[in-house]
Amino acid sequence: MHIPDSFMPLTQGLVYWAIALVFIGLSLRWARKDMSEDRIPIVAVLAAGIFALQSFNLPVSMGTSGHLVGGALAAIVLGSPFAAVFILTLVLIVQGVIFGDGGITTMGANIINMGVIGGFVGFYSFKGLMRATGNMNIACFSAAWLACFIPALAAAVEMFLAGTFPLREGLIAMGVYHALIGIIEGFVTVVAIRLIMTARPDIMKLAVPAGQGVGA
Amino acid sequence: MENRTFIVIGIVIALLIGVMAVFLASSQxxxxxxxxxxxxxxxxxxxxxxxxxxxxxxxxxxxxxxxxMPDYSLGEKLGPWGGIIAIIAGTLLAFGLVLGSSRLILTFWSRGKGKPGQ
Known part of the structure; x- marks a missing residue:
């Protein structure tokens, strides 16, 4: 889902950058408020894990592959959508600047799609599904699936506005492929959250109130 | 699990996933x-x-x-070793960048946070 520079006019890229900067500012405020010395290394490990998982493309049939995005994972584990914006912004900077995975001028759009939309959709659908089902696995899987699918549709609209994809065909193809990739996103998110909850249940106290989820 | 143990295990798992990706990731x-x-x-x-x-x-x-390091590699000469070096560098860079940025925020922006009278 990493949009390269050649897929978007410079002026549109700058508009997305301006929007992204607002959310980056808010994510820095989250970091200032919610980060503690104890939590910093854990957030950094999560970023390293998301970077590594994003490099691991798995086949999803239809001649397509996909990987974890990580917006839902970061937001659920750290209890805020702004955590996803903070982590995904820094991961996307490393990917774009060092590895050319995603463009420089389109990085704002990529931050909006994967960090902002992925983080907010993942976090709030997780909260809603936890309230509705009380089942941690279902809530995590569905939230992560949505956090992959919805940003892909947003990217299709951005590609339409950029004149790169026609709207209908873009939405159909991006939707179909990311509906499949979302299964990877859901599965990996559930496994990662289970592992983190086993190792450090204290980390997730903000996202999952005590007594909920572990045994679900 | 203590912070230090969590970090070491977390980084090792991330590096293993990254190295596996060099050999097993789909090229589709x-x-x-x-x-x-x-x-x-x-x-x-x-x-x-x-x-x-x-x-x-x-x-x-x-x-x-x-x-x-385009496409997570160091060119064809180094083959998979270039990919391994690139992934390890990227994983550690992501870790270091988040660690460093967070420390900077706590050190300079949050100075005095929660202290009476500030």
């Missing part, structure tokens, strides 16, 4: 690339792209940048 196009190939008529929605399929990009009026 990702969702965005597949969509571009469908739009450009080089693949059907459900079919595989032919081996010589290539996304036609129009760089006119668009920014261009060459990354130091």
């Amino acid at each position: 196009p990702d969702g965005l690339e597949s969509t571009a190939l469908v739009i450009q008529g080089q693949k059907t929605l459900a079919g595989s792209a032919p081996g010589n399929a290539e996304i036609h990009e129009s760089p006119d009026g668009k920014f261009s940048y060459t990354a130091p």
Whole structure:
């Protein structure tokens, strides 16, 4: 889902950058408020894990592959959508600047799609599904699936506005492929959250109130 | 689990995933690339792209940048070793960048946070 520079006019890229900067500012405020010395290394490990998982493309049939995005994972584990914006912004900077995975001028759009939309959709659908089902696995899987699918549709609209994809065909193809990739996103998110909850249940106290989820 | 143990195990798992990706990751196009190939008529929605399929990009009026380690590799000479070095460097860089940025925020921006009278 990493949009390269050649897929978007410079002026549109700058508009997305301006929007992204607002959310980056808010994510820095989250970091200032919610980060503690104890939590910093854990957030950094999560970023390293998301970077590594994003490099691991798995086949999803239809001649397509996909990987974890990580917006839902970061937001659920750290209890805020702004955590996803903070982590995904820094991961996307490393990917774009060092590895050319995603463009420089389109990085704002990529931050909006994967960090902002992925983080907010993942976090709030997780909260809603936890309230509705009380089942941690279902809530995590569905939230992560949505956090992959919805940003892909947003990217299709951005590609339409950029004149790169026609709207209908873009939405159909991006939707179909990311509906499949979302299964990877859901599965990996559930496994990662289970592992983190086993190792450090204290980390997730903000996202999952005590007594909920572990045994679900 | 203590912080230090969690960090060491977390980093080791991340590095293992990254190194495995060098050998096991699928070379098929990702969702965005597949969509571009469908739009450009080089693949059907459900079919595989032919081996010589290539996304036609129009760089006119668009920014261009060459990354130091494009496609998570160090060129063909080093083969998979280049990929391993690139992934390890990227994983540690992501870790270090988040660690450093967070420390900076706590040190300089949060100075005095919660202290009476400040």
